[in-house]
Amino acid sequence: MENAQTQLEINQCAGINLLAAKRKLVNVLEKIRHAYKSASPEFLTKLDVSQKAWEESLEADMEMKYPLEDKRLQYGSVYPMCASGFESRLVLARVEFLKEWLKGHQDGDICSGSIIHSYSIQRDCSNIGK
Template sequence: MVITRISLLITLLFSLNVYSEETTSCLETAMSQRDMNQCVGIDYKKAEFEMHRVIKEIRRLYKGEVKFLTNLEKSQQNWETQLELDLDLKYPKADEPMYYGSVFPMCYSGYKTRLTLQRIAFLKEWLKGSTEGEVCSGSVMHEYYLKNGKG
């Protein structure tokens, strides 16, 4: 009985936190700074892929909403510019490879990943949908229409 509960809890925690478990696993097994740099670089690629997946899904769900999709494109372009500016602000001497030491690739990619994950969380609002009574939802469709199609 106790083992069953523990197994269920472990399964639940793993399923809720797969992304961070993969990140932790890679970093825990890294044997050198180079390995850690690579782990964090892989994490960024996963976050970037997820962001593109979310945007693609938003485009699919909101097809026909021309003004919204135009604004989504502008917003994403501006975010990408802001991302570069934020990275430049955090690491103004990024073009001097040894200025921040051997941990720099890990730190830079980690910061970029963190900002990308924040963007993903923001964009997922359009995938989640609004609920009854949310009067300021703007362009976010009601969750009913997202699940059952517009109409």
């Protein structure tokens, strides 16, 4: 982005940043599915339900932020940059939320729910990405 000089280049950089955020989300979801594959099948089903609901909420939030039909005309040439930036923030917030399942819980955490113990996650995820 530092070298971008035109609005088109800035828009493209924002799009690249959005793709990177989406890759982080996919990566976190894959790691969770791997770490929790021996957990209850109900958890993985609920993860899929949660992700689908979040994706629908993301679309609704994007439409709420930029509700007009002809977005380029109404919001101008900066629209792709602005929309990509806004969506990136929402995606990265989801990534941070989901990371709780990768951190795991510690001994004595009685409210951990579906989050498995951190020892199990470290052992199960030790070879991911290598």
